[in-house]
Structures are given as C-alpha cells and as structure tokens.
Amino acid sequence: MTNILRFDEIGMNDLAQVGGKNASLGEMVSHLASAGIRVPPGFATTADAFERFLAEGELDARIRAAVEGIDVDDVAALTHLGARVRAWIEEQPFPADLEADIRSAYAALVAGESDPTAVTWAVRSSATAEDLPDASFAGQQETFLNIGGIENILSAIRRVFASLYNDRAIAYRVHHGFDHHDVALSAGVQRMARSDIGASGVMFTLDTESGFDDAVFVTSSYGLGEAVVQGAVNPDEFYVYKPGLRAGRPAILKRSVGEKAIAMRYADGQHVDGSTAFVEVDAADRSRFSITDVEVQELGRIALVIEAHYGRPMDIEWGKDGNDGQIYVLQARPETVVSRKSANVLSRFVLAERSAVLVEGRAIGQRIGSGRVRVLTSIDQMHDFAHGDVLVADMTDPDWEPIMKRASAIITDRGGRTCHAAIIARELGIPAVVGTGVATHALKDGQEVTVSCAEGDDGLVYDGLLQFAEEQTELDRMPEAPVKVMMNVGTPDQAFAFSRLPHAGVGLARLEFIINRQIGIHPRALLELDRLDGALAEDIRERTAAYPSAEEYFIQRVAEGVSMIAAAFAPEPVIVRLSDFKSNEYANLIGGSLYEPDEENPMLGYRGAARYVSPDFRACFDMECEALRRVRDDMGLTNVQIMVPFVRTVGEAKAVVDLLAQNDLRRGENGLRVVMMCELPANAVLTEQFLEHFDGFSIGSNDMTQLTLGLDRDSSLMASAFDERDPAVLHLLGMAIDACRRQGKYVGICGQGPSDHPDFAQWLVARGIQSLSLNPDTVVETWLALAANESLGVEAPALAYEHQS
Helix, strand or coil, X not given: CCXXXXXXXXXXXXXXXXXXXXXXXXXXXXXXXXHCCCCCCEEEECHHHHHHHHHXXXXXXXXXXXXXXXXXXXXXXXXXXXXXXHHHXXXXXXXXXXXXXXXXXXXXXXXXXXXXXXXXXXXXXXXXXXXXXXXXXXCCCCEEEEECCHHHHHHHHHHHHHHHHCHHHHHHHHHHCCCHHHCCEEEEEEECCCHHHCEXXXXXXXXXXXXCCCEEEEEEEEECCHHXXXXXXXXXXXXXXXXXXXXXXXXXXXXXXXXXXXXXXXXXXXXXXXXXXXXXXXXXXXXXXXXXXXXXXXXXXXXXXXXXXHCCCEEEEEEECCCXXXXXXXXXXXXXXXXXXXXXXXXXXXXXXXXXXXXXXXXXXXXXXXEEEEECCCHHHXXXXXXXXXXXXXXXXXXXXXXXXXXXXXXXXXXXXXXXXXXXHXXXXXXXXXXXXXXXXXXXXXXXXXXXXXXXXXXXXXXXXXXXXXXXXXXXXXXXXXXXXXXXXXXXXXXXXXXXXXXXXXXXXXHHHXXXXXXXXXXXXXXXXXXXXXXXXXXXHHHCCCCCCHHHHHHHHHHHHHHHHHHHHCCCCEEEECCCCCHHHHHCCECHHHCCCCCCCHHHCCCCHHXXXXXXXXXXXXXXXXXXXXXXXXXXXXXEEEEECCCCCHHHHHHHHHHHHHCCCCCCHHHCCEEEEECCHHHHHCHHHHHCCCCEEEECHHHHHHHHHCCCCCCHHHHHHCCCCCHHHHHHHHHHHHHHHHHCCEEEECCCHHHHCHHHHHHHHHHXXXXXXXXXXXXXXXXXXXXXHHHHCCCCCCCHHHHHC
C-alpha cells in the first residue's frame, strides 16, 4: 500500500488515489512540461493513506454514526456536528509509517533547494470525487499557503484531512447524493511560487457568462491568488482571442483595470492560521495593470495548451513568481457550469420596466432575480435568512453556501467574476452583482429590489420588484430566412452573448457607443492633455494611468471595443460605423465643452464626414483609423468593414476615402470593404456618383425619413408623421437598392424600421435588399416572421411606393 506519490509519478489515471486536483497537477508535470507549462514540484498523500488514518481507533465508525441522517438544512445542528467531527480528526495521530513517508518525501523535495529555509509550501486538499466533469468540490476543503518546516506541514495535512467534514462539504455531498464515506481526501504538498511579491489569478478557457469559447478569460491581482478566489479583491480582467493566439498575433480583446485595493502577502509566521495576511496596495499600483500584455498573451497560450490536452473547457489558477518572473500553473480543473448548458437553447431574461438604480457592480449569470434585501455580516445570521431573499454581504466563502442556496440573488461589496460568490451563483443559476463597493451600506434590510445581470457587464440593482420575463429560443429549429439577418451591436460587453443569436454578422457597430462607454473623454482633450491643467487634467490622467499615454488610451480602448465585437461574430462581417457624434453629444464627454461649437441644430451640423475632413478634427480621426487598422491588420480580424456616416456631397465621399487610405485603410486591401450610410436624399439622388467611391450602401432609414419629410425625429409633436413607409421615403430607398443591385454592390439597412413594421421588412426583401440589421431583441421575432411569410408564399404588401411606380 502506497502512502505517498510524487507529482511526477501521478496522472489522471490516479484520480481515485489522489483526487482531481492532485491528479491534474501530476498530469501536467508528466505530460505538459515539454510544452512549456511550469508546475511547481510536490507530492500527494493517497486515499489509501487517508482511509488508514481514519481507521485508527475506529475513528471512521464514530464519524459514520455521527453524520448518519444529518439534516443539513438545520444550520445549527450542521455547525455543531461539523466542529465535533473535525476536532476528532485533528486530534488523531498519523500512523507511524505514514508520518515517516511524509517526512521522507518532504526531505527529498527540500534536498533539491539551494536554500531550504527560504522555501515554503502550499498544502492543498484534493477530494477523490473533486473536479470531475459532473461535480465541483472546488473550495470546499482547506488550502494553506506559505507553510514552512515539516512540523507545520504535518499539522496542515491533518487540518486538510479534517476539512473533508467542513459544514459546506457535508451539505454539498448530501445535496448531490454523494455518500460521505465514498469520498476520500488527498493532501498535496507543493512548492510555493512567490506570487506574494508578483501576481496571480484565475483564468477560464471560455467566457464564464455567455459560454463563448473562442476567448480565454483572465483575472489578475497582486499577491497570492487566494484573494481573487475568495473575492476579497476586485481584480484586473482580460479577454484573449484564441484564433489570434494560434496565429501568433496580438490577441488581447479587452483590458479592465480592477481596484486591487488589497493583496494577500506572506505573514511573519509559517504555520496554519498565521502564514498569510492582507496588506493595502499603493494607490499608484492600483491604477496600473498587475501584469503586462506580454504576460497576458503568455497566459492565453498556457490556457490553450492545457485545454487542448484535456479536451474540454478548463478553470486554471496561476501565479507569477516575483523572483524569477515566470508564470506557474497551480491548479487546473474542468469548468463545470457554463460548458454544460445546452448549445441549442438560448435563454434571455428581459426587464419589462425600470426604476432607480441603487447599486452597480459586475454582472454574473445573465439572469434577473428579485426579493427582499437581507444584509448579513456573519454566517451566524443564517437563521434570519428566508428562501427568496436577496443576500447582501461584503464577500462570501464556502461557509456561506447553505444561505446562498436559499437566495434569489446575491450582491457583494468585493469580488470579481471568478470569486467564490460568482462561481456559486452560476452553479445555482441565480444572478449575482459582485464588487459593488457599497452594497452593504447602500441597501437596507427588508428593502425590495430587482437584481438584473441581463444588460451586459454591469450588474444593476433596481429599486422595487420589477416585472421581467425569460425568453427561450431553440436555435436548432430556426427556419431559413429569405434575407441575411444581421444585428446592430453597440455595447462590446454584450457581443459574446448576442453572437449566440442566429445571425449573418453585424450590420451596424456604432463607434460613438464604444467611445462614450469605454473612453468617455473628448479625443482632443486626450491629444492636448499637456495643455490642460487643474482638476480636469488630473481626472484624465487618473483614468488613463494604466495605458502608455492618453493617445494610446483612446486607440487601445477603441480597438478593444471593436475587436470584442469582431471576434464574437467572426468570420461573419462586422460593419463598424465611424463616429457620428453630434456636437452637443461630443460636448458631454469629459473636456468636450472646451472644443465643441454651440450649434442651433446639431443634427444638421458638424457631424459625420464633414467632421473627419475638418483640420480641427483630423488628429482625432487619425486615432480612430489607427484603432481600426490594428484590429484588422495586427489582430487579423479582417471581418471588420468600415462605414462612413452622413456624407453630404460626392466631394466629401472622395475626401474621406482618401483620408482612410492615408491611414493605411485602403479599399480592397486585405479584403477591406468601405460602405456608406445612405441616409440623405442626396445619397439616393446621386447613387451612381457616390457608389464610385464605396463598396455599397447601408440605408439609415431614420435620418433618410426625417430629411425627406422635413421633420425632427425627436419631436413628440411630429412623431405621428414619422413613417419610413411614406411614398417619398420608399421612392428614395428603391432608387438606392436598385443602383446597388445594378452595380453588384452591397446594400443593407440598419435602421429601426424593419423591426417596427413587418410589412416594411417584407417590402425591403421583395425589393432586393441583401440584409436587414436589427436590434438584438427583435432578431428572432423578425426572422421567424419573414421565414413564415416566405414558406406560405405571402407576397410583399403593396406599400404606397408600389402604387406610384
């Protein structure tokens, strides 16, 4: 009977002896070292050793009798029982041969160290039913970090063994039908990577919210990774594009700076309960990223290697050693929540109404829940928590799981998307808003709230109990549509989720939405930051501190927004419209009032192509172009196409296309198509001349309607007169469609009209439009309506234009 196995003797076939965590560590040591995966060395005690340990003095029989028939929903009884069983185990001496083998294995590890006193060890639990494809025991048993010396290691192993009977572990086994005595425990002893003076985090080989599997999701913070796992810190976050990594290209789709207010460091002691401590992070370090772009890309490559080896989505913990600068893999286990969802059923939660937003944070779960707030500061308050309440806490750990199972939603002050609260919320299928910073103070006991995680990255807590609905679509039953159905996507953080809808790409990605949401600063204020002073300059410097310069902040953030959408919908085309802010909208950006004119009618003023060719805006436009060039040429996302809005004259058309070429965005080069928004009557009247400079039209029915009929689309007094189906509007649209078809060029529409008026959509299809680009919430309904009319042979309605043809 074997008591000890070195990691280099272990593989996944040894799961029954060393549990999922240790088996995976051994598997990587044995099979992935040659692929550049670094795993710190170590050894594991076996399940046989654990069972012999419990058999001494018939301790196992006492435990069996104690846990038999326990009601895990009786929190007080569970707490009392768990403490009693753990005390028995911690008092139990090791069998002599097991203790001797542990000492020998430790001595062998230390013998390879140049300075044994400088090395400390992690002692981790690994249950023999842990991290299986259909179970997630992660975090239920104890892990101890920075443990030094054999006596402390022996004590930590005994504590690890006892943690098999933590309250949360007992409850989980009961709820999931595992016999307590069918689960054994292995203790892994692993050399510490010095991430306490480096950085660490967690990464998933898919998006943990949408299930999008062409990206690696990376979190990172200063110090030991346990702070990220616990949710004690709001970490930095990154998305890395897998096809870009495989092609050796820059592949970071998104960077988000986390607060990183504290870090878990080594404490003075090297014993259980005294080996680590939280310390505050310097303000300057908080505003910077905790790892470099090069390191993010390396982490992405590591994730690809591990995922390919295991053949399934993975959840990976990593650490960057602050001494040697290398990245080490500390754990790797199967992802067990998102990857098990049906790929053929799309479920969307939709709010039917809105109210005041009380709290914001990171959205977890893409769901909506509601109930009465219960602010808890301790698990001792469990008895106050009723089924359906909304749990509000500073953070959670596995001891909170009995409460979390009763909650309709979870809200925390601290934590990121890979923290304990987030992981458990996904497993339970409830929404969570984490990292709010203020929830425990801003929300009051008994207050009725609605928690929405169905509106992108931001989780919103609304006042009151709001109406909401769940919509389900069986994607494998979608009929063929008679036209390409594309989407209007303005928020990059929803792109992965939207890409699950049936689609033929993105017909409109508004650059101004990205600039407003991800930058929020006027581009000239960034370019001229050195000329600014006072509070404005300080505010901008703080917002851009994580980037090499204010100019790079703009370019990289625009590139991130565009690349998120492009990656989500690749290889289908993504048509990105250049920024179309009006002067009053630009003025609302930080610093904007310094640079924008006060126009009487901004809708007809300094916007679109006229702005791009203006000397005052040229440098700003160059930044937009550079961002798009990087996405296409550097990142390889050549499905990005460019759309030019509000082109008043043929001269403007030529000038803008020439300006794009000067910025290395040339029509036809590297597959680039440049299309024009056909939204002014002049565009339809002079279609042939405009099409000389573009690869097609995307019809903007809103502006075309208001300019054709001479009305303000935002005027409530004129709302009844606004109708895309007016004969004059249809006549112009018909001219544009016909011209594109004659020249064999692209023609689509990206206005709201086809969603609002099914007869208008049918007319467009019959007229020969190539694509309809719709808001995501109308895609399925419009798709099904068009397909139904096609299958029934329904003719397009004879709209007014048809009568006058």
